[in-house]
Amino acid sequence: MKPLIYTCLVTVIIIFLSLSTIEMLENDSDVLENLILEIENHVLMDRWEEAGLKEKQLKAQWEKYEKKWPMFIDHAEVDNISYHLSELEVFVENKDRTLSEAKLSVLKLLVKNIPQKEYAILQNIL
Template sequence: MRTIITIVTIVIILCGGSFASYQYITTATGTMGTLLESVENSITVEKWEKADEELNITQKKWEDNNMWWSILLDHQAIDNIDINLKRLEKHIGVQDISESLGELTTLKLLFEQISGAEMFTLENIF
């Protein structure tokens, strides 16, 4: 009987941790998506200084979350986001609207994929 209680307790802890990490990832990706939307809006109207400021805020938020993301996620996904953020920074610096919007689209897709990959579904389990 003790063994069953121990196993059930461990399963509950694992499920609770999984749910908590999913909630954290979902919230964080939503926040990053919102920040990227504001950068995109500034680029679209060619307000480059504002876009640069908003990108700096986005990068700061990313750095704040990066430690937890490193624990919870695949490092390749984190590296891809880091690379695309740096590319976006350079494209904004030279005021290249098409390349900037392309990098933004890629970043948004990366965050959406992370959120979807962490969802508790049969497809992700198997």
């Protein structure tokens, strides 16, 4: 009987930790997505200084998440976001509207998909 209780307890703990991780990733990705949307609005209105400031804010926020996210998601996803953020910085500095919009679109998609991917993995476990 004890092995069954331990197994159930471990299962509940794993599910709880998985849901907590997904919640954390959702909150973090919402913060990043909001910053991306703000940059997008500034780029569309040709307010490059504001876009540059928000881009720096996005990069600073990402540096915080970049340290903890690899514990929970694939390292390739983290590297991919870092790569696109580096490109975005150059495009905003050069005031290249088309490439900035394209890169922001890619970043938005990458950031939105991370919690969804982890949720799909949890569904497979259950």
